[in-house]
Every structure is written in structure tokens, then in C-alpha cells.
Amino acid sequence: MLGKAFFADLEGIETITAPTQVAKLSEDYFRFSPILEPLLTGKVGDIVARPTNEAEVIRVAQVCVNHRVPLTVRGSGTGNYGQAVPLQGGLILDMTRMQTIKWIKPGAACVEPGVKLAALDKQAQEIGWESRMIPSTFRSATVGGFIAGGSGGIGSILYGQLRDRGNLRAVRVVTLEDCPRVIELRGDDVKKVNHAYGVNGIITELELPLAPAYAWAEFVVNFSDFMTAAQFGQALGNCDGIIKKMICILADPIPSYFTALRNYIPDRVHSALVLVAETDIEPFRELVREFGGSIAYKKSAQEASKGISLVEFAWNHSTLHARTVDPTLTYLQSLFPADPNLQLVREMCDRFKDEVMMHLEFIRMNGVVIPAAIQIVRFTTAERIQEIIQYHESHGVLIANPHTYILEDGGMKAIDRNQLAFKQTVDPYGLMNVGKMRAWLGKS
């Protein structure tokens, strides 16, 4: 499909054309969804380009525009909804070689998109700072991929979500115009490309705020009753005098899927996986006592930095571990409304029992601590998943559907006019991540 001239024009840029490798670099974790799997399996690019700097990105952009070749940007491919899967072949732009940390200073950092979150934190921690939030895939995930395809994660209990004003300071993006430009977006303008799956510009640099790096102790606290565990999570979230980075509440049998933690998790318990500032352990223990929890696992920040971290059992890593044991399992993503009694959490548990295993992640949203949820679902049919989603939504639980690769059908729920307008400017030929933006599909 791609002609000789196209390849010639890419001369000097590292490319990959070996089909196995290209196929591998066309994938993400969409197999978490039995609905996406048949839709995305076999969707592969024709070539992978691996630029090392912005100048090379501009060259690739120019070549794709000249030849009208679809271009799909990707980081490490740790997304779960096919965000980075090319639907119509073309060029995969693998950003993982752009790993320069341009600068780090107290409170902020400027990085190329291929910098891994773990690498950023390692360097930031040397001056006492760290990322405000990271995904459970922080070891392999890139900053650019996290911004373009993620929403929040470990740290969201302190700083809210990536989309919140202040959590992304500036981006540089390369356009796919006849003559590709570099545009810098600062302030509220970053919304144009934030969480846009790379449909409207190639991010080549990001400026991010940093958070003070506490020493985070890690705890597993077990409870005999799920709602007590959930209430503990809410109470810890609301405890302004206890600094915490992660509050993950898992209903039985989810913790039993974690082979590496088997020694700490007896049968039939509900577990809280918590990261709390070491200096706040004493009041944290008081809270645990108040809720009748049992501390089964405790690592100091020092110990946790050496071995496994509970971070890699929370957020979507819970689903990953569960699917390792039982590959038929799938998942949902939800936001429950603020409610001190967690009534809707209880209702959903009662209604769906083990079909929808509850997994809460407490986060701050617009200043209020709410339970987000990444429920693990025993899959039967696509219709049943739809039924479960509709039941939640009709009861006021927002579902960020992970069974679609369409940008607006996930968490956004509505067409973002800003993002669409920006795409019209920077991607006039509609070459970027083709087929992912409903607003554009409607237009063309």
C-alpha cells in the first residue's frame, strides 16, 4: 500500500517494517475487553517510525501529509481501549525513543513524551519531588501516553485528575498541516490535546507540575466486611490530617487473584491497599483500629522501593492480575457520586454480587473525595455488559466505558468542541488516529 517514494522520504529515520514487530507495536491492552478484541485484532500499521527528536517528528509528519498516510502516535501501549491501535494501517509513530528530561526544578518538570514515568520520578525524587499522579503501569508507561490516553491514578486522591486545571502546564505539538508547524499550548489551551488519544497533534514536549515526594509506606489492611472496608476508604480519603497517595479497596475474591500477596491475604477477606506518608503512620493506625481493620502487610518506603510495590496491584493492575488467573474476566470503569454513606456502592454490590466484583479507588474530584471504581466483571455477553452499564448509569453512576475505542464514548461522554476545532486546524486531512474521534467521523 505504501509506495517506494514514501519509504525513501523517511530515509534517516529509524523505522520497523518486520510484520511481527509492527504487529506488536500496533497493540495495546485492548484484550482486557472481549468486546474490543474481535474489533481490533489484526488491526496493524504498515510501518513503525521511531523518531529521536522533534525535528524527526516534523519530518515524519511532513511525509505522512505529503503521502496522505494515516499516522497513529503511541507511547508504550499500556492503554486498555485500543487508543493506540491503528484502524486503517499507515504509520505508527513510536515515541519511546524521545526520552530526554529537558529540565526538572522544584515543583515542575519538562520532558519529551517518551520519558517513562518511573524515570521521571527517579530523577525528580533526587530533588525531593515526584509526579502528582502515576498509572499502575508507571514502570513502562510514558508521560506522553499517560497524558494522551490516561485520566489519573495513584496520587489522584491528592491532586485530582489529569484533566484538572493545573495538572498539565504546557505541551508542544507538531501538526499534520501541509507544512507541519510546532504549536505551544499553555494554560487552559492544553485541554485541546489533553486526553485526546493523539487525534489532533503529535505531542513532542510536556511541562508538568510535580508534587512534594513523601516517603510512602505501603499497607494491606484486611476487613471481614466489604462495606466496612469501603467506609474505611472514604474515611481515610476525608482525613485531611493523614497524607495518602492511594486508597484501593478490593472486594473478595479480587485479592485472592494476587499470587504474590497470597501470604498476606487469607481467604474471604476484603482488602485495602494503601500508600500513606511514613510520618502519618501513627494516626493511620488509629483509623484502621476505629474501623476494625487488620494490618496484614506493611512496608516502609525504603523496603517498597526495592521489591514489589502495591501500586502494581491497584488501578488496572488489579484487572491484569485477575485476568492472569482467569482470562475470561473483564472490567468496567466508574465514578460514583459523592455520598458519605456509599449507598450506591452497596446497592451495586448487592445487585450484581460476584458478577461485578467491586474495586474502588478513592480520588478527589472537584475538591471532593469520591470512589472511582474499576469493577472486575465475569463476562457473558456484550448485551449483558451493556445492561450492566445501563443499570449503573440509570442509577447515577457514571461509566467511562472501557469497551469502546471511540474517544467520546469512553469517559468524555460529549463531543469536545475545542478538541474538534483544534483537529480541524492541525489535521485537515484527518490522518491522525483515524476513526477514534466520533465528532470527526460525523463531520467527514
Added chain:
Amino acid sequence: MLGKAFFADLEGIETITAPTQVAKLSEDYFRFSPILEPLLTGKVGDIVARPTNEAEVIRVAQVCVNHRVPLTVRGSGTGNYGQAVPLQGGLILDMTRMQTIKWIKPGAACVEPGVKLAALDKQAQEIGWESRMIPSTFRSATVGGFIAGGSGGIGSILYGQLRDRGNLRAVRVVTLEDCPRVIELRGDDVKKVNHAYGVNGIITELELPLAPAYAWAEFVVNFSDFMTAAQFGQALGNCDGIIKKMICILADPIPSYFTALRNYIPDRVHSALVLVAETDIEPFRELVREFGGSIAYKKSAQEASKGISLVEFAWNHSTLHARTVDPTLTYLQSLFPADPNLQLVREMCDRFKDEVMMHLEFIRMNGVVIPAAIQIVRFTTAERIQEIIQYHESHGVLIANPHTYILEDGGMKAIDRNQLAFKQTVDPYGLMNVGKMRAWLGKS
């Protein structure tokens, strides 16, 4: 009244008996209240003791017990409700000479009660930390006085209030038993003496958590409409991606009382006094723009550290400045319920107009950002103040009445059984801060 034997027993402890000095050290800022003023004027101790260490405190305690002399503990006397005014004479225990910072490490500090908050912060900031919250009187106020008589302050928008679990780690207290002991209280046990006006034990050491020290930029933002300023305050409070330490919203004419800021505050404006992390100024400006505010004053952390700080125009310093211009003014202290629309704030403004000038301080309470208020009131009669309080309370606004020196009639609203039980143990003769604890009055 005090016999020679009493004085002899105090030999070796620094004491003050000169009536003018004793009178001065018997006062706090109760004159903010025209209701307290007649009740407390002339209430003076007989002698002031100024211990330099815990051993001396124990000696003084023993002497007071032996002679059954009332003992009233005080820090710098910056309280506003006569917390430290002796109602039945006796000995004033001035703790301001106990100024040793025992240790500071990342995240925590241990101090003697007479350490000034400014001194603690100066030393903590050298290792990148600072107090989680400070009062507007931080330059002169002591740590012990803040804990025993305060509730929160600048920093409460991040860490809640002093009473919240985690914000006071441990205290050592000397008892007034026949044989005075030193008791260490840790964890939830600190509640026994936290905000207890020194009725049940002499605090001789405090362990406090610290907060990461951001560089705090200072802003005055003016608005032409008060409710817009208030909504801006709530929105900034809810902005999880913007780190701030103080959100003070002042209705016209309060800002006009601030002579030192006259150049930045035109007539008939409503002002927001804000401390925001320097690294978050850019998104902060976006929020200001969204609400149509006008930035009239901006100082970097560096500049603010040298001259005046906006901290000294917020919280109860607002009242102080207003009363400098018009000494007939008094004030109220309130907690408004969480409400995104601030409907009750609007109602109270509409109802009372300039009689009750609105002054909001946004704080986090149980994980939620709410407006506390320190309204400035044009005083007419005690009955009218009572009427205003009742109107607020009947509409769901909690008033922490600053016109009473009784512990339970202020912010607590209920007898604290823990504090009472602890008093029964440590102060069996009822010598400590006599007449301040209603529960004890009822008993005796």
C-alpha cells in the same frame, strides 16, 4: 491572698508580681468582644511564673497544688475569648520561655510549648518543611497556645483543622495531682487536651506533623461583586490541581480598613487574599480570568518573606485591622455547610448587609472544602448579637461563639466526656483555668 510560704516555695523560679506587668500578662484579645470586655476587664492573676523547663513546671504545679492556688496557663495571649484570662486570680503560668525546638525531621517536629510558630517555621523551612497550619498571629503566637486555644488557620485549606486526626501527634502534660506527674499522650489520646484551654494539664512538649514547604506567592484579587468573589474562593478551594494555603474572601468595606494595602484596593471592591504555590501561578491566573477577577497585588514568596505578608490581613487579623479603624466593630466565627452554590452565604449577606460584613476563609473539613467565616459585626447590643447568632444557627450555619470564655459554648457545642474525665484525673482540685469548663462547673 497568697501567703509568704507560697512565694518561698517558688524560690528559684522566675516570677513577676509587679501589678502592671501581671495585669498585662492576664489579658488576651478579649476586647474584640464588647460582651466579654465588661466580664473580663480587671480579672488578673496574683503572680506570673515563667518556667524555663519541664522540671520547673512540675515544681510550680506542686506549689499550686500544695497551696490550692488556681493556675492559668498562657502562651503569648493572642487568643480572643479570654481563654487565658484568670477568673479567680492565682498564678499565671507564662510558657513563653520554654522555647526549645527539641528536634525537627522531614515531616515532623517536637517542640516546647513556648516556641513561636514563626520560629518553628523558620527552622523547618531550612529542611524544606513548615507547619501544616498557622494562625494570622504566627509571629508572636506560641505552638502551645495555638494547640490549646486555636482551631486552625492558614493551611487549613490543605490539612483541615487542628482537631483532625493526624494534626497533633503527641503531647506531654504535667498534672496538678497531689504528686504532679508527667503524662505522654499519643495518637487519639491527644484529644484529651487538644483545644482544652489548659483546663486539664500543663502542656510541656508537643509533637506535630509538618507540611512540605512550598514557595507561597501572595495575591490580592479584586471583584466587583461579592458572590463572584465567594464563588471564586470555592472554585479555587475545589481546584485539586492548584496548591494553595489561604483563600480569604472579604466583602466591601472590609478591605478598605487595610491601610497598608490601600494602594491595591480601590473603593467598593470585594477582595480575595490568596497564598498559592509559585509553581501553580499560571493555572491560578486562568481561574482568576474565568471569574473576571482583577489581580491588584502580587508578591513572590521571596518578596513576601521580606515585607508584609497577606497572612497578617486574613483570619482574625482582618478583625484586628478593622477595629483599629473603628473600635466599635466586633465579629463572629462560623462554619457554613458544604454547598456548591453558597446559598446560605448569599442569604446572610442579603439579610444582614453591612451590619454583618462577610469574611470567608475556605478550609477543608472532613475532606470537603467549605467556607468558614469570621464576619465583622457592627455592634449594637448583646441581645442583637444573640439574635444574629440564633438566626444563623436556625438556618444551618454553625456559630463558634467568640463572645464566651466557656470552652463548650464556643466551637465545641457539647461537653467532651474525654476531656472532663481527664480533668478529673489530672486536676482533682479543679485548680486549672478555673471557670472555663462548663462540664466541671456543673460537677462542682
